[in-house]
Amino acid sequence: MKFRDGMWLPIEGKRTEYAEDIYTATQRPDSRALSLLCPTKHVRSRGDTLNLPTVTLDIEAVFDGVISVETTHWSGAANKGPHFDLFPAGKPVDDAKISVSDKGTTISSGSLSATVHPDQHTFDVRFHATDGSKQLTSLLNRSIGFAYGPAPSSPLQLDDMRNFDHYIFTQTTLSVGETVHGLGERFGAFNKVGQSVSLWNADGGTSSDQAYKNISFWLSSRGYGVFIDTPDHVELEIGSERSCRVQTSVKGQRLKWYLIYGPSPKEVLYKYTILTGRAGRVSSWSFGLWLSTSFTTSYDEKTVSSFLEGMKSRDIPVEVFHYDCFWLKAFHWCDFVFDSEMFPDPKGMISRIKASGLVKKVCVWTNPYLGQASPVFKMAAEKGYLLKRKNGDVWQTDLWQAGMGLVDFTNPEATKWFTGCMEQLFDTGIDSIKTDFGERIPTGDVQWYDENVDPSKMHNYYSFIYNKIVYEALQKRYGENEAVLFARSSTAGSQRFPLQWGGDCESTPEAMAESLRGGLSLGLCGFSFWSVDIGGFEGSPTPWIYKRWVAFGLLTSHSRLHGSNSYRVPWTIDNDDQGEQSSSKTLARWTALKARLMPYLYAQAMEAIAGGLPLSVRAMCLEFPEDPTSWYLDRQFMIGSKLLVAPIFEESGEVEFYLPEGRWTNFFTGEVKSGPRWVRETHDFDTLPFYVRENTVLVLGKEGERRTVYDYVKDVEVRLYHVNAGAKANLVDSDGNSKGTLEVDSNNDLVGQDLLQSGTNVLVISK
Template sequence: MKIRDGMWHTAEGLYVKYAEEVYETTTTTRGVRLLCPTGKIRSRGDTLNQPTVTLTIEAEADGILSVEAVHWDGAQRRGPNFELFPHGRQEAEAVITNNATSTTVASGSLAATVTTNDEDGSRIFGVRFHPSADSDSRRTLTSMSHRSVGFAISPALSNPQQVETMNDKEHYIFTQTDLGVGESIHGLGERFGAFNKVGQQVELWNADGGTSSEQAYKNIPFFMSSRGYGVFLDTPDRVELEVGSARCSRVEALVHGQRLKWYLIYGPTPRDVLRRYGQLTGQPRTLPSWSYGLWLSTSFTTNYDESTVQGFLTGMRDRGIQVDVFHFDCFWMRAFTWTDFVFDSERFPDPAGQIARLKKAGLCRKVCVWMNPYIAQNGAAFAYAAEKGYLLRRPNGDIWQWDLWQAGMGLVDFTNPEACKWYAESLNKLFDLGVDAIKTDFGERIPIRDVQWHDQSVDPSRMHNYYTFLYNRVVYEALTARYGEGQGILFARSATAGGQRFPLHWGGDCESTAVAMAESVRGGLSLGLSGFSFWSVDIGGFEGSPPPWIYKRWVAFGLLCSHSRLHGSNSYRVPWTIDNDDRSPSSATTTLARWTALKNRLLPYLLAQAKESVNDSVPVSVRATCIEFPDDPTAWTLDRQFFIGDSLLAAPVFEEDGEVEFYLPRGRWTSFFTNKVRTGPGWFRERHGFGSMPLYVRENTVLILGGASSATGRSAVYDYASDTEVVTYGVQPGTKAVVVNADGDVSGTIEVNTDGNITGTEVLTGSWKHSRDERALGDLTVADEIVDLSA
């Protein structure tokens, strides 16, 4: 919502007041509280009939300051609220200093200086956020300058007495932070539009809008700035952001209500910002090694039964493609009964036996089933949950129902502890059948009008985005209770802040086009800059049937994500249905087998990177280039390429003829496929066949790979320290690589010594070989498919 009509006028129909000066400064335990009148106080009489805004700035932890703006402090503080510092916090000591014109609050490496008086002694308003170190304190991260804090009432007031009742009015509170020259803003969840959010109006409100609109399934109230800081908006309610849009030089955050609190998080690097953001809202959990393998779905509306599933998996194995996880989508249950937790007995008469047979035959290692929190009226689950009071109700006592998605569906009320227990027990019955993972679909269509939650202290509007946190937590905790810490995994579509604690997430309903694939890359990059380490995408696109070339290019992209799933809506995604070609080197089947084998080879590297990623809350893959090269201005613009861990850079191909343009930051880069060396920074163009893409290795890298000879048809689970190849790329003495064992846990490190040799190899068991610089990688060399177009 724009509160201004251009530079000079207030938007029509609004009553808007701004903090004009700091009238009084009060020291708190951890900072300062500023009393800010919305008009200049020139005499005692000006203190009457004068609204004020209170601004509190406090130290929270090293490099983190909180800022809270309040108009009327008597408003109820209703929940739900984000769980902050869930792993515990080490509070930073607030260091407060004063002089004649300003007060500074420092929280470790970050400080805020409040200017209260001009040089002539007149009262003014201004807040500058900056590093606290003396050597860097002159550098401004961002600031709150003239008329950057205030409130708005709609419809506009003609008389202050009209606020005697607020039943016919809406009250909003807002803050604005300044944008610097050339500054870019990123993150805010999984957003499919432009990577840089400057110039955009963004609404943080979870919605089922696909990947081709301004709506998002995962709205995260956190953004990252290219100037070395991040901002977390501490509300699950709807947030309306004007990012250099209503006013080109500012980011405005506006919420309905009387207060707005946010946290400024200092870097100086993006990795530092994300690490501190993870301390604030929670770090991702690690995932089991089997989850990194290939997932295959039945697809959504396609017709399938036990024989179809058996045929899919046998066909994949016979073509040299090992499926690690088979996923049953919605129609494992009978139509009109979702979600009742019961297999369709006509199509799946013996679900436990079928799952056991699939696993025993080696056709898949694990099984996942689709789920949502909507309970259809036509099912035993609805009757039971309604009787027990587990479903959301209307204020008059009726169960809240509608016919969108499932006829007469109700919504599980996860504010009711007994409802959570029932839902978890229902999942346990599926685990008893052999189900290992749960796809938690939906969670976005949460009503806010005419509803009453079991926990009556919560605000229905705040529950809209927060619901997905409760939903995914119940499922994740049920999985970990059954299978153990680090073994639970869900496949979630919706999320909010803190949802990174319950991995993993996928990118929702995309179309089967090159444009949609690029949208998905942008969505993954933005979510990765919002504290999420693990992410996947529907390979081939969800909506429609992908042309063979789209499918094969998407296979290459999807197998380089942290997690990889073949899934569609009304058509299958097994490769032989795409082009009816099982034999040619460029067939969909051959392409899928090649990229699946490559990902399995990369697993020793990926698993080691995952251990580091969760500690820093950075993405394992689809990692924005700016995380690795924050001082390169071009890195903040790159939305068609990404890092896999900290050493591999990938650029998916979006053109049918295989041409692709990509950027290499400074340094020496080696093609993974050909060992051709390029030197950055610079832009390059290549043409690739379906078995390759620009995949470059950063200099000073020791890359541990699974052996090439047994990669085809292999599961994602094997002894990662055996049958390995260690490849060095422009290494210097002291360069290290982490080695993981068969369980995916760190078992040791290997290191380059002063002679350029590898030491610490005792942690590598079985057969392994050491490939030095410029050596090609055996059967993965496909130089005949790569053409250099840079000249």
């Protein structure tokens, strides 16, 4: 939201007050915080303190490299929840210090400090490395304040605030050349400078500025990040109101954010995920191919079996079969009852397809809504399980499901009932849940069961509660490390409940690129795992788009074939072409490649979780932050720290990508290229730019491996790419447990081969 009309004028309909002075700077007795009293005009005499608003700025040392900043106008305003669940694994010990010198008052939190200018009339708060090595950002003149809308003509009008909106804002400085990234799964330009961003979950597809996963965290190329500590509707002007500032605003009386210093982007994410939590471990089986029925297509047990048998006959193993919406009866979504006409024996059906060996796990689609046609609706309404209007009616809408209500998860009994529904699904043989929707949460005429929650804050936060409930139900049934979601909506902290997928994209190369940008941005917000609808959701992909998307999708952390009104089994795409470049052969090759990559992928997954990092798709700037080009690359990504991928978006197979500094080896051909440089290549459907970073010890499954779950230290292949002493690879088993480390010693010998069981083949690609 903009509050200025250019540099000089206020915007029409708003009145804005800016903090001008720092009248007092008071230390808290525990020396962990400074409280700055900031009048909205310069105070040069006692009389100036009258009829004058103030803003309070509280700066607190949180833990090493993290400082919080809270801006408050009227402190008596209620601070209703929900609030983010911070420090889920415990809070580190802080390292706080406050000192005063001729340069001002400095509060330090380990490696990060904030210095307040000593002149009362100079509003200047600088955030910098404690050792003085780097200036990060600042709060300067007219950088904090509040605004009213509409603009009052008299202060007496503000006695009744029901007629006014109150906004509070801060503006941090942007340096020359600084870029901004993250803020959730955003489908527009990767660098957010110049954009207005609204953090408000919406079901808007992948082709607009709306997003399913709005995350109130952004990462700067200068080595710091900012986490905005509210699930409320946050508006950001990122170099778009003032070109040299990032403005953050919310409706309300207070705004709190944390400044997190790296200095590397990996260190920033590590510290950010101390605040908000890290991804749970996902089982190795979940990395295999997921096959869906698609959305509105017609299917029954015979259809499902034919799909799975067709995949097996084409040498395409399916790990998980997913039943989308129409496992439920039309108009009954989502009462968790199988449509008895189409699936008269759901438990037997699931048992049969598992017993056939065609699939190991089964997933079903759910959402937190309940259509009024279902008999369950009446029960849920009578028991108070559904969100209500202020007059006591059940809140209902005809958008999506006729007369649907929304499960009120602030009611413990509603949560207990919903969890019970999950348990009944597990009893039927369901292993995983697709938690769809959760974005269209009303905020106007609603009354939650818990009267202490703010409906506006519940809009985004609902996705956290919804996914947490289902994830914990899965953990309770199957074990802590066996819970796997396929979630669409998220907010900060939702990375704890993997995994997330990219929503409703079209079957076009442009939408594939949009999806990649969304995955890259989400990964820079602490989300380790991400997937996408292979082939695109809306529409019917042409064979070339399908095959290019297959290559992209099988190199993301999780891989699912899913569509809207058309199937995604490969033989329906190209009339069952039998050629070597056919859809079926292409899918078989890329599925097999992912199976071979599992020893590397799963070891990297454990490292990604520990560091709060994305596994795949990982933005290039995380691995090469000192390369300015890496902060603009949004058509390629890393899988873990060692493998570079550039999806192909052209029918011709032409692709242009960037290799950072160092030697890079083509995985398929062994050809070596040196960076930094831009490269152009042309590929058939069985390859794409897939390069191995120098100094890599790469552990692969054996040639011809088709399974996702196997012994990752037995009959493996180890490749050495331009290795030097110290190059290493961590080994894990298929449960993610550490089995040791392979490491190149000072003689360029590979140490740790005794950890590998029979049949291991070591290939020196290049020393």
